[in-house]
Amino acid sequence: MGKRKRLYTRFFMSLTAISVCCILVLAVVIFYWYRNITIDNVNKANQNVLVNTETVFINYKEIVQNYAMDFYRNPNINALMMNGDTSWSDQLYSALSQIRGALVVNQYMENAYIMGVKEPVAMFENLPLSPESKLELFSRMRNNVIVESPFLWEATLNNGTPITLLTVFYNDRAFADSEYNGAVALTVNLGKLQNNLFTQKEGEATRYAVLDGSASVLMHSALSGTPLEEGMLKQVAASSSERGSFVYRGSGEPQLITYVYSAADKLWFVSETSYKDSIRDISNARNLMTGLCLALIIAASITANLISRQMYKPIGRLFGNIIHLSGNEEVLKTGGDFDTVSQELEQIGVKLEQLKKESDDSALMRWLLSPRGAPENSSTPLMSIAASGGAFCVCVLTLLESEQSEGSGQTFGEGIKQVELAFFELAAVQSFRPHQGTAVLILSELRSGSFDDYALFRGKWEGIAAQLQDSGVCCALGISGLTDDLNLLRAKYNEAADSLQYIKFHVQQNIIFADDTIHLNSSPMPDSALEPVLQAVRQTELSGHIPQAVERLLAVACSYRAESATIALSRLAFELSRTAELNADVQQSGFLDNYQRIWQIQSYDKLLHWIVDSCYTALERIAGMRAVQTKSIAVEAICYIRDHYDDSRLSLNALADKLSLSPAYLSRLIADEVNCSFPDFVNLLRLEQAQMLLVTELGLDIREIAEKVGYNSSTYFTTQFKKRFGVTPSKWRMNHILQQQESS
Numbered sequence: 001m002g003k004r005k006r007l008y009t010r011f012f013m014s015l016t017a018i019s020v021c022c023i024l025v026l027a028v029v030i031f032y033w034y035r036n037i038t039i040d041n042v043n044k045a046n047q048n049v050l051v052n053t054e055t056v057f058i059n060y061k062e063i064v065q066n067y068a069m070d071f072y073r074n075p076n077i078n079a080l081m082m083n084g085d086t087s088w089s090d091q092l093y094s095a096l097s098q099i100r101g102a103l104v105v106n107q108y109m110e111n112a113y114i115m116g117v118k119e120p121v122a123m124f125e126n127l128p129l130s131p132e133s134k135l136e137l138f139s140r141m142r143n144n145v146i147v148e149s150p151f152l153w154e155a156t157l158n159n160g161t162p163i164t165l166l167t168v169f170y171n172d173r174a175f176a177d178s179e180y181n182g183a184v185a186l187t188v189n190l191g192k193l194q195n196n197l198f199t200q201k202e203g204e205a206t207r208y209a210v211l212d213g214s215a216s217v218l219m220h221s222a223l224s225g226t227p228l229e230e231g232m233l234k235q236v237a238a239s240s241s242e243r244g245s246f247v248y249r250g251s252g253e254p255q256l257i258t259y260v261y262s263a264a265d266k267l268w269f270v271s272e273t274s275y276k277d278s279i280r281d282i283s284n285a286r287n288l289m290t291g292l293c294l295a296l297i298i299a300a301s302i303t304a305n306l307i308s309r310q311m312y313k314p315i316g317r318l319f320g321n322i323i324h325l326s327g328n329e330e331v332l333k334t335g336g337d338f339d340t341v342s343q344e345l346e347q348i349g350v351k352l353e354q355l356k357k358e359s360d361d362s363a364l365m366r367w368l369l370s371p372r373g374a375p376e377n378s379s380t381p382l383m384s385i386a387a388s389g390g391a392f393c394v395c396v397l398t399l400l401e402s403e404q405s406e407g408s409g410q411t412f413g414e415g416i417k418q419v420e421l422a423f424f425e426l427a428a429v430q431s432f433r434p435h436q437g438t439a440v441l442i443l444s445e446l447r448s449g450s451f452d453d454y455a456l457f458r459g460k461w462e463g464i465a466a467q468l469q470d471s472g473v474c475c476a477l478g479i480s481g482l483t484d485d486l487n488l489l490r491a492k493y494n495e496a497a498d499s500l501q502y503i504k505f506h507v508q509q510n511i512i513f514a515d516d517t518i519h520l521n522s523s524p525m526p527d528s529a530l531e532p533v534l535q536a537v538r539q540t541e542l543s544g545h546i547p548q549a550v551e552r553l554l555a556v557a558c559s560y561r562a563e564s565a566t567i568a569l570s571r572l573a574f575e576l577s578r579t580a581e582l583n584a585d586v587q588q589s590g591f592l593d594n595y596q597r598i599w600q601i602q603s604y605d606k607l608l609h610w611i612v613d614s615c616y617t618a619l620e621r622i623a624g625m626r627a628v629q630t631k632s633i634a635v636e637a638i639c640y641i642r643d644h645y646d647d648s649r650l651s652l653n654a655l656a657d658k659l660s661l662s663p664a665y666l667s668r669l670i671a672d673e674v675n676c677s678f679p680d681f682v683n684l685l686r687l688e689q690a691q692m693l694l695v696t697e698l699g700l701d702i703r704e705i706a707e708k709v710g711y712n713s714s715t716y717f718t719t720q721f722k723k724r725f726g727v728t729p730s731k732w733r734m735n736h737i738l739q740q741q742e743s744s
Helices: 002-073 075-083 090-105 131-143 190-197 230-237 280-326 329-333 337-369 408-422 454-470 486-505 527-538 540-557 562-580 589-600 604-644 652-659 663-674 678-696 702-708 714-725 729-743
Strands: 109-115 120-125 151-156 162-171 183-189 207-211 217-220 243-248 255-262 267-274 392-399 427-435 438-445 475-479 511-513
Touching: 002 075, 002 090, 002 109, 002 162, 002 183, 002 190, 002 207, 002 243, 002 255, 002 267, 002 280, 002 652, 002 714, 075 090, 075 109, 075 120, 075 183, 090 109, 090 120, 109 131, 120 131, 131 151, 131 162, 131 183, 162 190, 183 190, 190 207, 190 217, 207 230, 230 243, 230 255, 230 267, 392 408, 392 486, 408 427, 408 438, 408 454, 438 486, 454 475, 454 511, 475 486, 486 511, 486 562, 486 604, 527 540, 527 562, 527 604, 540 562, 540 604, 562 589, 562 604, 589 604, 604 652, 604 663, 604 678, 652 663, 652 678, 663 678, 678 702, 678 714, 678 729, 702 714, 702 729, 714 729
Parallel strands: 475 511
Antiparallel strands: 109 120, 109 183, 151 162, 162 183, 207 217, 207 267, 243 255, 255 267, 392 438, 392 475, 427 438
């Protein structure tokens, strides 16, 4: 009992250990996989915000550039530049009023300068610069060409405070050698511009900033009292890629940094998110996964216990029967169960092999050498086979179409007659009929050395096969090798019979020599040989190539042993049935049935047609199931998008992962269903909902409506809304209010 108990314990511990390892490995893989997806989604969202911020910055820059251009082309301002006359006049008043109006409307524009040919002519300063800075600015206006606008530079205020200014200018210097005729320069206060550029409130998780090439912070969102770390800024400015992200581990908690580089402005747009916040979802799920793993481990242990009991019962009885079958009671007292049964099985196997050999030898000799099997040519007695030391061979002749039993005797008679005529002067031919549809011919030398010319011997057999084929006789011949040892008669018969298994792999060939099969590849056929057929079935556009793919596969099978080729084709048929069922559970017995079916097929045409028919059957089932499945998946995806469009984390990759599809395939399904791409469809749903909220929820501001419909950035929301409806959200709401007032 103790030994059997140990066997049960081994079962239980093995199954439990395998289950626990699988659960732990799966949990770790899921954890890290989901974590990477979460971080990637946060990075993509941050990059979208940064790209939108860059777009808004460019828009503001273009507004200032347009002001500079308009001022330069203003006749009053242009006359002031050219003559430098600052005496009071209506023209001077008009020019300065226009400039002042522009500075009042755009509060982030601080100073305006009208530069004459030799010196500054007029200026309007909300933030007065020192005389040195004004001279430096005038020098830049004289020397810079128009393509260098705008530029960043370090200026000094009247009180000596340094300040970084973005200066936009316009002059007529298109080239370095162009003549200077004056200029208009407008300076932008980056500190005020950031209030328009960033809409994040203080205390929010993500912080944004704009850096120059030397890693200096030019603009930023609310920093919650903590400045951006200098090391992080330098790492961003030193990056060689225009977009990217990294985890920065500075003096505090790790931060997820995302950046976008604007090559035109030579500025870095940076976002900083707490790394802990970026993986908050997976962190919250960690405890749940731990608990789930423990529950699965307990369930696996209970299941392993039940399976071990069920496995041990029949195995224990089988082991007991084997031990008692041997009659050796002493083995029960020594060794473990496995060792004992292994030794007894080896002994039983040796005894069975001896009995089988004795039975086969005696039965074969009785069958081949008995008087009732006398040959049709009775002039040569059977006992004379190789009696004088001469060589002999065995030929197995079989009908390829076993259902055509009528005339089989005549067919064999014709084949035997041709063999006798071909070998009339070389060998004695003796024929046997072991069962219907098969004849066995034994050819023994009339004189020792008659078969020495192997080329002549082989040529006669090939001539017989060609004559049978030309006459329309559907027969196949398997020819053994030559030997002079009568004890190998059964082995030579097996060689000839086994050779017939190769007929099915050769097109238009009805004879196989056992000597040719010895050198065939005995290793398993690689899966790569089956892949073209499976690809032709799985890909609809390749279905027309199925017959050619099967023919090429059979051509490859010719170079392998019959067992290896049959196993490979059985595996192909098994994969076809499993592919046709998609995710259905296919029993392993299907492989064995296919193996027996292929082994029994005798002709090339039957094997080819059977495999091709199996391919087309699988193709039809796949096409039908895919049509239903594709429609169902598309509807499910559309419903999910309609229910979750307001989730800012909604993305094509996340939805594809949820539905276990590739993003490209899911995108194509959605486009076929709604006639637009995934981003356009999500934007359409969000903007339509925002359109309704703008007129029904007047208490919500633009930022709150943007968040409510799934946008992380109110600036991006405004851009998309205007692109869709032609007006900004604020103007849309105002138009609706005015229409209501007019109607009332």
